[in-house]
Amino acid sequence: MHDDIIHTLTDWIEGNLDKTLSIDEVAAKSGYSKWHLQRMFRTVTKQTLGNYIRERRLTLAAEALRQTQRPVFDIAMQYGYDSQQTFSRVFRRQFSQTPTAYRHMMRRQSLIRPSGYRFDCSDFATHPCASVVDKTVTPACS
Known part of the structure; x- marks a missing residue:
């Protein structure tokens, strides 16, 4: 209660x-x-x-x-x-x-971003600076 x-x-x-x-x-x-x-x-x-x-x-x-x-x-x-x-x-x-x-x-x-860092597309797929490739999001504006 x-x-x-x-x-x-x-x-x-x-x-x-x-x-x-x-x-x-x-x-x-x-x-x-x-x-x-x-x-x-x-x-x-x-x-x-x-x-x-x-x-x-x-x-x-x-x-x-x-x-x-x-x-x-x-x-x-x-x-x-x-x-x-x-x-x-x-x-x-x-x-x-x-x-x-x-x-x-x-x-x-x-x-600071580690090299080879891969984003999970479930979190960032809608980010305007991201492109989805093989269910991995790659930042497009870095």
């Missing part, structure tokens, strides 16, 4: 990570007291509600750092941080490096 409640609630949280979410607001959405919700959430997920929200936001922020050229400040604001310094401190605690260092590392990794 608690699993279903927490699953439904995490689905709602996922859809609202770009908004300001307080534990009080999440508790109100759930219909449970803040204390009871946090206890139930920790029992089911083995982490606190606050940590779950923070980790999910940081994961989405890391994805934005990898996939866009947007300024770190803009990404920090999008995911609910009131300053770039606060975002950088929390990001470093989670990923052991600053957002800028993370972005540079991910760029370097994306430039």
Whole structure:
């Protein structure tokens, strides 16, 4: 029963990570007291509600750092941080490096590709820069 409640609630949280979410607001959405919700959430997920929200936001922020050229400040604001310094401190605690260092590392990794690497077409067949040959996808724009 608690699993279903927490699953439904995490689905709602996922859809609202770009908004300001307080534990009080999440508790109100759930219909449970803040204390009871946090206890139930920790029992089911083995982490606190606050940590779950923070980790999910940081994961989405890391994805934005990898996939866009947007300024770190803009990404920090999008995911609910009131300053770039606060975002950088929390990001470093989670990923052991600053957002800028993370972005540079991910760029370097994306430039390095082992020779003879073959892609599974089930994952990349629809990529616009790929051509399918003998059920193997070969990047066409490298």
